[in-house]
Amino acid sequence: MNIEVLIGAGVLAATLRLATPIALAALGGVVTERSGVTNIALEGCMLMGAFFAIFAADKTGSLPVAILVGLIAGVALAGLHALASITFRADQIVSGMALNILALGLTSYLDYELYGTTGTPASLPGVPTVDLGFLSAIPVLGGAFGHQSSILWVTFLLVIVLELFLFRTVPGLRLRAVGEHPRAAETVGIDVRRTRYWAVLASGALAALGGVYLSMAVAGSFTDGMTNGKGFIGLAAMIFGRWKPVGALIASLIFGYGDALSVSLQGVSIADVRIPVQLLSTIPYVLTILAVAGFVGRSRAPAADGLPYESEGH
Amino acid sequence: MPVISVLVALFIGAIFVLISGHNPIRAYAALILGAFGSPYDISETLVIAVPLTLAGLSVAVAFRTGLFNIGAQGQLLVGALAAGWTGSQFPDLPGIVLLPLTLISGVLGGAGYGAIAGWLKATRGVNEVITTIMQNYIVVFVMHWLLQDGPMTAPNAAGTPASSPIGAGAILPVIIPNELVPLSRLHAGIVLAVLAVILFWFLLWRTSLGYELRAVGLGALAAAQAGIDPKRRMVLVMAIAGGFAGLAGMIQVSGLFHRVFDGFSAGFGFDAIAVALLGKNSPIGITLAAILFAAFARGGTLMQANAGISSHLVEVIEALVLFVIAAETIVRAIAGRRGPAQALA
Numbered sequence: 185m186n187i188e189v190l191i192g193a194g195v196l197a198a199t200l201r202l203a204t205p206i207a208l209a210a211l212g213g214v215v216t217e218r219s220g221v222t223n224i225a226l227e228g229c230m231l232m233g234a235f236f237a238i239f240a241a242d243k244t245g246s247l248p249v250a251i252l253v254g255l256i257a258g259v260a261l262a263g264l265h266a267l268a269s270i271t272f273r274a275d276q277i278v279s280g281m282a283l284n285i286l287a288l289g290l291t292s293y294l295d296y297e298l299y300g301t302t303g304t305p306a307s308l309p310g311v312p313t314v315d316l317g318f319l320s321a322i323p324v325l326g327g328a329f330g331h332q333s334s335i336l337w338v339t340f341l342l343v344i345v346l347e348l349f350l351f352r353t354v355p356g357l358r359l360r361a362v363g364e365h366p367r368a369a370e371t372v373g374i375d376v377r378r379t380r381y382w383a384v385l386a387s388g389a390l391a392a393l394g395g396v397y398l399s400m401a402v403a404g405s406f407t408d409g410m411t412n413g414k415g416f417i418g419l420a421a422m423i424f425g426r427w428k429p430v431g432a433l434i435a436s437l438i439f440g441y442g443d444a445l446s447v448s449l450q451g452v453s454i455a456d457v458r459i460p461v462q463l464l465s466t467i468p469y470v471l472t473i474l475a476v477a478g479f480v481g482r483s484r485a486p487a488a489d490g491l492p493y494e495s496e497g498h
Numbered sequence: 499m500p501v502i503s504v505l506v507a508l509f510i511g512a513i514f515v516l517i518s519g520h521n522p523i524r525a526y527a528a529l530i531l532g533a534f535g536s537p538y539d540i541s542e543t544l545v546i547a548v549p550l551t552l553a554g555l556s557v558a559v560a561f562r563t564g565l566f567n568i569g570a571q572g573q574l575l576v577g578a579l580a581a582g583w584t585g586s587q588f589p590d591l592p593g594i595v596l597l598p599l600t601l602i603s604g605v606l607g608g609a610g611y612g613a614i615a616g617w618l619k620a621t622r623g624v625n626e627v628i629t630t631i632m633q634n635y636i637v638v639f640v641m642h643w644l645l646q647d648g649p650m651t652a653p654n655a656a657g658t659p660a661s662s663p664i665g666a667g668a669i670l671p672v673i674i675p676n677e678l679v680p681l682s683r684l685h686a687g688i689v690l691a692v693l694a695v696i697l698f699w700f701l702l703w704r705t706s707l708g709y710e711l712r713a714v715g716l717g718a719l720a721a722a723q724a725g726i727d728p729k730r731r732m733v734l735v736m737a738i739a740g741g742f743a744g745l746a747g748m749i750q751v752s753g754l755f756h757r758v759f760d761g762f763s764a765g766f767g768f769d770a771i772a773v774a775l776l777g778k779n780s781p782i783g784i785t786l787a788a789i790l791f792a793a794f795a796r797g798g799t800l801m802q803a804n805a806g807i808s809s810h811l812v813e814v815i816e817a818l819v820l821f822v823i824a825a826e827t828i829v830r831a832i833a834g835r836r837g838p839a840q841a842l843a
Contacts, residue, residue, distance in 0.1 A: 282820035289813025296808035462643035
């Protein structure tokens with residue numbers, strides 16, 4: 185077996201590519217769950233972002249507009265989730281499931297109505313890559329980081345910003361307080377509902393950016409259900425990363441590496457036994473269960489996560 | 499209430515069709531005709547309703563105990579794999595032996611997979627929603643491996659990765675004579691589904707175990723006070739839930755496809771959540787809701803073929819039904835029956 189298939193520049197570059205949408209969904213998950221709202225509709229938000237960015241790119245030909253429309257679509261879906269789960273205290277899992285189905289149905293429906301069986305148009309504006317020519321002298325790293333989408337770098341930036349926001353600023357502290365003990369937070373004058381609304385909407389935008397990345401930066405087109413569970417892996421990464429931005433990024437990179445390996449190890453044998461590459465893809469999910477169960481570290485959700493809150497002064 | 503949520507969803511769906519430049523009446527007419535327009539269409543709708551009902555029972559039995567089984571999809575697949583393995587491994591056994599063996603494999607496969615989520619919840623406090631979501635994905639990849647180049651892969655298979663066909667003895671026969679409804683695929687699985695619905699009712703409302711399960715669902719603390727151990731019930735109820743879903747998978751193998759293939763029965767486990775919620779977790783309600791969603795699925799395909807409207811419209815409608823149920827308090831508030839504040843209690 186060649187070492188290249190394990191740690192070559194190709195595998196590492198693929199790891200970064202595959203980790204980007206997972207990390208964005210995971211960041212969305214961190215923000216919303218830290219505020220106490222479970223949002224399993226991140227998958228749907230991603231899909232909305234993926235479709236509507238392509239749609240807007242097709243209609244306007246403008247990349248900024250496409251990204252903006254994609255983000256708005258994800259925020260809109262998240263807004264429905266916020267309305268159901270915060271204002272109307274609906275079951276957050278049911279609402280999230282419903283919105284995932286809605287996003288899948290809506291985007292597939294519009295895809296069929298607008299583009300029929302021919303698919304979305306080719307030659308849409310792409311997301312620029314960041315070429316780091318000076319890195320090319322460095323082996324492996326140059327290949328891994330040298331030609332990545334600008335969205336990857338935005339993701340790295342978002343990880344730092346969110347880590348600082350959540351753990352080093354007053355609004356971040358308030359957001360976490362709302363997720364841990366909403367009653368106490370309200371007692372000291374924090375508006376629980378408003379904080380949660382903002383957090384859920386932000387999670388929609390972050391997940392949608394992951395969707396925009398998939399359609400605009402990787403595929404250059406939209407296909408039905410193209411997020412294919414990335415939003416759910418994002419939730420897994422959030423849990424495995426212990427509800428922290430940096431942790432979520434690391435988890436996403438681990439999961440992305442597993443995905444990259446399942447491609448690069450295809451057809452590779454050890455002592456004449458073919459590696460069951462498909463089983464590598466189960467690693468994120470198995471690790472997540474083990475982490476939540478406390479077999480691998482201990483991953484604990486915010487105390488009020490998923491619980492509707494009713495104000496005392498209602 | 500369930501009727502209202504369906505009507506609201508159909509209404510919003512109609513607006514949707516209108517905006518996209520089609521006639522909603524034509525769309526819904528094509529939908530209904532596709533689902534119930536001929537004896538053949540009805541039998542096809544029922545073919546879909548069978549696994550949906552069983553998966554709906556799976557979600558509902560967990561709901562009744564206060565657990566959320568998002569894993570019916572994964573449990574169904576494990577049941578299908580187990581049934582497919584047994585059915586194809588011993589193809590020469592007579593039906594009287596092989597069919598029960600296949601059935602037991604499917605049910606136990608699903609039950610075992612479901613029990614994992616219950617066990618993790620009971621012993622480690624892991625939210626079953628997280629476990630079952632993860633389990634759904636795990637089984638999909640294990641299935642890829644088993645069927646693409648693993649121990650279950652059919653030798654010399656071309657096209658979709660699949661297992662070897664099950665033996666003749668493992669097959670649930672078609673129960674409608676060809677002379678009556680030509681080409682009908684409606685199989686004896688429908689009898690099993692009806693029996694399962696009765697079993698669900700009997701278990702929950704006619705046994706002390708069912709009483710305990712429902713007591714846990716209504717309030718785990720109060721149930722514990724009454725001497726019922728909620729934790730032990732969690733493992734059991736998730737196993738029962740998985741068993742129903744596993745039976746659905748077994749029926750898809752034995753009644754319909756006679757083998758397991760990659761991409762098998764995608765989505766039934768998720769539709770089952772809508773079925774259980776719309777059916778209010780009651781035996782009759784689940785059956786009716788399953789037939790309704792089966793009609794959507796069957797009718798949607800023909801609506802696309804005959805009226806040129808994307809079959810994905812039915813997903814939109816289904817999602818709206820679910821969303822309206824989820825936000826039931828919205829409807830209640832609008833209807834003025836009681837405000838959201840009281841509805842919480």
